[in-house]
Amino acid sequence: EAGVAQSPRYKIIEKRQSVAFWCNPISGHATLYWYQQILGQGPKLLIQFQNNGVVDDSQLPKDRFSAERLKGVDSTLKIQPAKLEDSAVYLCASSSLVAGGPDTQYFGPGTRLTVL
Amino acid sequence: GDSVTQMEGPVTLSEEAFLTINCTYTATGYPSLFWYVQYPGEGLQLLLKATKADDKGSNKGFEATYRKETTSFHLEKGSVQVSDSAVYFCALRARYKLIFGSGTRLLVRP
Numbered sequence: 473e474a475g476v477a478q479s480p481r482y483k484i485i486e487k488r489q490s491v492a493f494w495c496n497p498i499s500g501h502a503t504l505y506w507y508q509q510i511l512g513q514g515p516k517l518l519i520q521f522q523n524n525g526v527v528d529d530s531q532l533p534k535d536r537f538s539a540e541r542l543k544g545v546d547s548t549l550k551i552q553p554a555k556l557e558d559s560a561v562y563l564c565a566s567s568s569l570v571a572g573g574p575d576t577q578y579f580g581p582g583t584r585l586t587v588l
Numbered sequence: 589g590d591s592v593t594q595m596e597g598p599v600t601l602s603e604e605a606f607l608t609i610n611c612t613y614t615a616t617g618y619p620s621l622f623w624y625v626q627y628p629g630e631g632l633q634l635l636l637k638a639t640k641a642d643d644k645g646s647n648k649g650f651e652a653t654y655r656k657e658t659t660s661f662h663l664e665k666g667s668v669q670v671s672d673s674a675v676y677f678c679a680l681r682a683r684y685k686l687i688f689g690s691g692t693r694l695l696v697r698p
Binding site: 475476505512513514515516517520527528563565576577578579580581582 | 592624629630631632633634637677679684685686688689690691
């Protein structure tokens with residue numbers, strides 16, 4: 473079974489530029505999560521989708537971050553414009569009510585963003 | 589609010605040593621508890637979990653017991669290997685959200 477796919481793996485941009493990350497969850501997983509992991513910290517949930525609807529985006533800085541999950545499959549997270557403090561690893565995860573249960577989230581390898 | 593506190597690292601051990609990584613939590617209700625591991629260059633992987641008090645999660649020689657009275661979920665392994673070198677994250681699931689600790693880096697020397 474293929475895992476959660478993310479791209480790109482690495483991205484370096486200047487502050488005030490825009491950037492987008494892509495995630496493809498495990499096939500059949502209805503729930504998709506985006507996390508931000510700053511160096512030396514644990515992941516922090518940014519947004520959670522159930523199919524193509526948003527369940528929780530309370531921690532998403534909506535003035536600069538946006539995310540969508542059209543058709544309830546893959547998802548895109550965008551930052552516009554980027555700030556220095558956005559430098560982090562962005563993790564995507566998915567889970568299923570059936571396979572492993574809602575408790576078990578499967579993580580992708582992450583995208584490491586460096587903002588200069 | 590809900591939170592997880594882990595011992596700071598790095599933890600440096602010799603191969604075959606005994607490992608304990610402490611984790612305590614604060615939560616309302618009865619959260620599920622998890623240990624995730626992150627190997628260099630890879631994503632987070634679920635190591636083990638426990639969903640109710642006194643449950644013991646185990647996997648790959650690692651164990652952790654859900655202790656409600658001490659609000660703890662300490663990770664243990666009797667004999668570590670060099671391949672166990674990684675960052676370990678304790679987490680709780682409150683309602684639908686995973687809340688992570690800050691992680692503990694483990695270095696195992698041959």
